[in-house]
Each structure stands twice: as C-alpha cells, then as structure tokens.
Amino acid sequence: MSLAVAEDVDDELWSAVGDPTRRRMLDLLLASGPGTATSLSDQLPVTRQAVAKHLQVLDHAGLVHGTTAGRERRYQVDEAQLARAVAQLASVGASWEARLQRIKRIAEAIQRDREV
Amino acid sequence: MEFGTIEREIYVDASPEIVFEVVSSPDHVKQWWPDDAAYEVRPGSQGEIVFGDRDTDGTVVAFAVLEADPPRTFSFRWTHPADEDAGEGNSLLVTFDLTPKGGGTLLKMTETGFREMGWEAAVLEQQYHEHVTGWDFYLARIAPYVATLETRR
Numbered sequence: 001m002s003l004a005v006a007e008d009v010d011d012e013l014w015s016a017v018g019d020p021t022r023r024r025m026l027d028l029l030l031a032s033g034p035g036t037a038t039s040l041s042d043q044l045p046v047t048r049q050a051v052a053k054h055l056q057v058l059d060h061a062g063l064v065h066g067t068t069a070g071r072e073r074r075y076q077v078d079e080a081q082l083a084r085a086v087a088q089l090a091s092v093g094a095s096w097e098a099r100l101q102r103i104k105r106i107a108e109a110i111q112r113d114r115e116v
Numbered sequence: 117m118e119f120g121t122i123e124r125e126i127y128v129d130a131s132p133e134i135v136f137e138v139v140s141s142p143d144h145v146k147q148w149w150p151d152d153a154a155y156e157v158r159p160g161s162q163g164e165i166v167f168g169d170r171d172t173d174g175t176v177v178a179f180a181v182l183e184a185d186p187p188r189t190f191s192f193r194w195t196h197p198a199d200e201d202a203g204e205g206n207s208l209l210v211t212f213d214l215t216p217k218g219g220g221t222l223l224k225m226t227e228t229g230f231r232e233m234g235w236e237a238a239v240l241e242q243q244y245h246e247h248v249t250g251w252d253f254y255l256a257r258i259a260p261y262v263a264t265l266e267t268r269r
Contacts, residue, residue, distance in 0.1 A: 102148035111130035
C-alpha cells in the first residue's frame, strides 16, 4: 500500500479511540467481556450518562456492538474492526520501510554515477 | 519516545547532499513515493502530492514544507485539508534528519501526528491479544509493537 494515509483511514474510527475514557471502556470490555453503561460506569469515575454517550460513539465507529438485554443495551467489542484499526497503523510503518529502501537505492545510484 | 510516532533509520551509501536531494526534491520524491509532487523546497511552500492520475480517480493530498536545511533536515506536513493551514491535529509531520556517517549518510525518518489524529488504536489490538494491563503500558510500546507486526507478516 503506497497510498495516502488520509484516504485509507477511517477518521471516525480514530477519533473514537482518541479519548482516554473510551479506551478505558474498551479495556474493560475486553478484559471482562460484554458490559452495559451501568456496569461500566461502576468501574469508571464517570456517570452512567457519560458512559452511555461514549458507547454511542464507539458503536458508531463500529468498535462495539450493542444488543438489547432487558432495560439496558449490552455492548461487546468488535474484533474485526479492532484488527482493521491495527492493520492500518502497521501498514503505515511498512510503507515507510519500503520508501526508505527506495530512497537508499536512488541516492546510491546517483552517488555511483558521480563517482565514475 | 513520543507516543504515536513512527521512526525508521537507514544507512545510505551516498553523501548527505545527495540524500537530501532525494528526500526533498519533488522530482526525486516522485520516484520513491507519490506519482506526482508539486511544491518548492523552501519553508512555507504549500503544494500537493498526487497518488494515481490527477485527472481521473487519483488522490491529491496537501503537502506543506516546514524546514529545508540542506544537507541536514527536511520536514513537511501532509494530509491536512487543502483549505486549511497545516498544523498539529490536522496533519502528519514527517521529518528527515541526515547525519554524515562513514562515507555515507544515516537517514532518520520520523512521522508524528497519529496521536492527534487518533491513531493510538494500534494498542487496542495488543490489549485484545494479551488481555493484561491497561493502555498506559501499551502506549509506551507503539513503535516496538508495530515493528513486531511487520516481522510477523
């Protein structure tokens, strides 16, 4: 992949995980399995209402999926979306690796040309 | 190490002057990165790089030169919206640092801005696989982690 980062990256996905509270929530969901706004707010220094809003953002970005369980929605982490997030970052690193190799080849060819 | 940074280093068997040319001049940049590049190698120059064909379905990406200090440093920002000034939060910052070494050049590339753009997601995967401690631990490990991902490919 040599294309621009901009078009390969889902902005919504990145801003969803840009918030420390939301990351903490993902941590909790990963560590203890599916949870609700209530169960998460019990483990975080924020209100249930705030947690519910964060869950909506994560849901919108596809990082969690909610199912209705009684009076509350129960959320779990979407594995595929998580993998996708990581693949994008990894591809950026790999792209630079390839670019630097090309820079090296080009510069060394110029150097050799000037030496002869 | 700053979080959300990609760092790479490579030894090039060519003088810093030549390496600087290759990493900075649009004509050379086109050879190792985009299909087209239009900007001037001077601080403040606003230009663009193009992936694919500009006239059909290509992607035009904003490119702004920050530093051009031959044969030492070349830095630029990219990926900001074309109608905005490039700055922290709306673009990625790429810096090439060149150091003479032996008969050649040690070329160091850093790309930052992922944090501002929300790129910490990578650590999520790590967390997901290992189910251990929290983000703070993994945030410090982004670069080594990315490196392991690459070697696994």
